[in-house]
Amino acid sequence: MLKIEGLRTVFGAAGLPEIAAVDGVDLTVARGRTLGIVGESGCGKSILSLSIMRLLPPPGRIAAGRILFGGQDLAALSNRQMRQVRGRRIAMIFQEPMTSLNPLRSIGAQIAEAIRTHDRGASAADLRARGIEALKRVRIPAPERRIDDYPHQMSGGMRQRVMIAMALSCAPDLLIADEPTTALDVTVQAQVLDLLRDLQAETGMAIILITHDLGVVARMADEVAVMYAGRVAEQAGTAAIFNDPQHPYTLGLLGSIPRIEARPGRLLAIEGTVPPPFALPPGCRFAPRCVFADADCNTAPPPLRDIAPGQRVACFRAPVEDIA
């Protein structure tokens, strides 16, 4: 349903060299499926999501590539056409539920605004009824009363539910969730994730779940794309990523999840830090930190290639089994 081809998003103020925060990304998401996008902060995953929504803060812009969604190229739409897509066909929820709602307006008014933007004819009574319905769907108790509450009267988990209710109020085909649970308590995190899964089952929407938390990915995603320094390093089904990772970076990430059971053998911690986008190595961007890197890795960037059915890796040295 969503197919991103060669997306390149750059930031460049006048007179300065452009910096590519997202550099040649290909991804697909199918109806009813969840794509997890994982990576460290600064890897371009949030910029990727803002590119899809065409909500890049200036001076960011899409420099190349296509974002095909339901037969349209979002990157080529006019601003007016794009507004028809935002909120109605693609909705988004953000990391900070505490600041995603306008503090001066009741949550009912904010949900009503989302509905009315795409349904001009809705009456006030209708809007209220649909607002209550939306709150009910995200399992907010006593929605008839809470709809008149202001954001500061609600907890973080409740606000994220309101955000989800608002995002789903126009029944979008795709929901982009950018770190939806990072700012929440652990128990609340689980509730919100369960809610998202149930709602997906009800509506058949696709979800792009952006997170740095591999636990969340394992729980939610059907497919996973691992991003590193603006590029996709590896993309595969969730089971394959966790059981048979092929990119050294993915291996490193998995090595950095704490496990309760003792792990025999060597521990793969990743040395060094992500290179800043203005000082990228010429070859594989992970090469300077990669324990498997050799001379080839520094000559040209590795293309994303199929290594197994449904598994693609951008690494010259993969599959890793061959190295050891």
Place this chain on the structure above:
Amino acid sequence: MTARRFRLGLGVALVAIIALAGLLAPWIAPFDPNASGADVLSGATATHWMGTDDLGRDVYSRVLHGARISLLVGPLAALVTAIIGVPFGLLAGYARGRLNQFLVQVMDLFIALPNLVLALIITVMVGATLLNIVLVLGIVMWPEMARLVRGQVMSLRETPFIEAARSIGCKPSRILAFHIWPNIMRIVAAQMAIAVSAAIFTAASLGFLGLGLPPPAADWGSMVQSGFDYLSLNPLLSLAPGAAVALTVLGFYLVGRSVE
């Protein structure tokens, strides 16, 4: 970034021009600013570039000499502002509890007061001399400085390096003098430039309202007022000193605003 540099450049240029005019006034002014001539209320001519006023004095020479007064009043008043406002702000920012509350309330009260109205009342009581005007302006303008300093101290005092200084037993006076003051000096300097601009603005308004330096001083504000009746005859009588005030105020303001 470039806009800020443009503003700074423009501000510095304006201040430099006014300062040069004031400094060199005795040499570049074609006439004695206070010498009455036979030619009363002449329009702009080759001899009198901006004409003469109702006493036959050369307006251009008076405008040049007026720069000396403004450049004396403005910076001195800003200095008074800082002398009162900075210690008050330091104390109000650093003190806690009752003292803090009291100082803040005093400050808020004075901030709300109308500067010009207050200056008018005090000036008429004490008389419009150069020293008095400087003191009056400093007295009505200090709360803004105090508020700024207090805000800076408040945010600085929570930073780790101040807490570290406190934890090794530094006295508050030492912390204020050696740790906080160096960090806010730049902002105080910027605010001083803005205070200079506000002082010149207010002093000129006082002059325009009839409380300028006593005649025959070439006080820009008073010159605007005395030329006001002759706008249809020669608008430069008012507009020339008025423009001098506006450009000086603008110059210092731009300098102050580009530092922040």
Place this chain on the structure above:
Amino acid sequence: MIGFALRRLAWVLPNIVVLTFLLFATTSGWLGSPAAMMLGTDASPAAIAELNARFGFDDPIVVQYLRWAGGALTGEFGRSYSTQQPVAAMIAPAFPVTIELALWAILLAVVTSVGLNSLVVARGVVGAISTGFSIIGVTIPNFMLGATLITIFSVWLGWLPTTGWVPWDEGALLHLKHLILPVVTLFAFYFGSFSMVYRAEYRAVERQLFVRVAAAKGLSESAVSFRHVLPSAVLPVITYVGLTLGQLVGGAVVTETVFSIPGLGRLFVTAIGSYDYPVMLAVGSIILVGVMVTNLLADLALAAMNPQIRL
């Protein structure tokens, strides 16, 4: 809300007393005997003593203040030294003139500064021009702007009257014609200062996540700007208007003098010019109290508009 209002009032009332007392004390002797000033420096001590007795300048300052304040509360401000008219009768016609002038200017300034900066904030050329205008607005003295406007529109073009004031009932068109230049003069400063506060605030609000959320709903840029950024960014402007009302009053005093408008400001300046203490004191107190009360109202309006303050 009522509790909050009462607490604010409990703070404002004593301030009003303290300030009017200081004003009274200043104008009645601490900085020079009004009797000596009225009679000139070479007046005989006997004449001064006589005047002191006649006006009660000999009583303790607190007694004098209470006597004055008691009268002021009932609208009795004594008689003007120079015109011998009751001060209240001089203030009554001046008051609405100043209010009208100030309201026009403030209203126009709020609407244009908020409107323009919501539309054009930080957008290239228009943004730079608006910044330039606000800087000029706050730095050009009212008398300079007033003199320039009079020179251009009255002296050269002859479109508008130079100075003076015509009340509504003597012709609405004439009234407006006399109003235009003073309102523009006063407006410039208000526009400049409101614009600067609003623009800074707008930029800060614009970076908030809820603004991005609003855009993600599919709202147009102007809907995001006017419905989400504006309401949050305008609140500090209200605080600012309240807080700097004192500075704004100064502008009105000068503007009224420039255009010979018979308002409170000009009354005040005339009184100062003729050492007319009862008038100075009365107008000064009205300005002070007016500033404090407006400040209070701004605080209350702010509290009423912000759902997070339910005190």
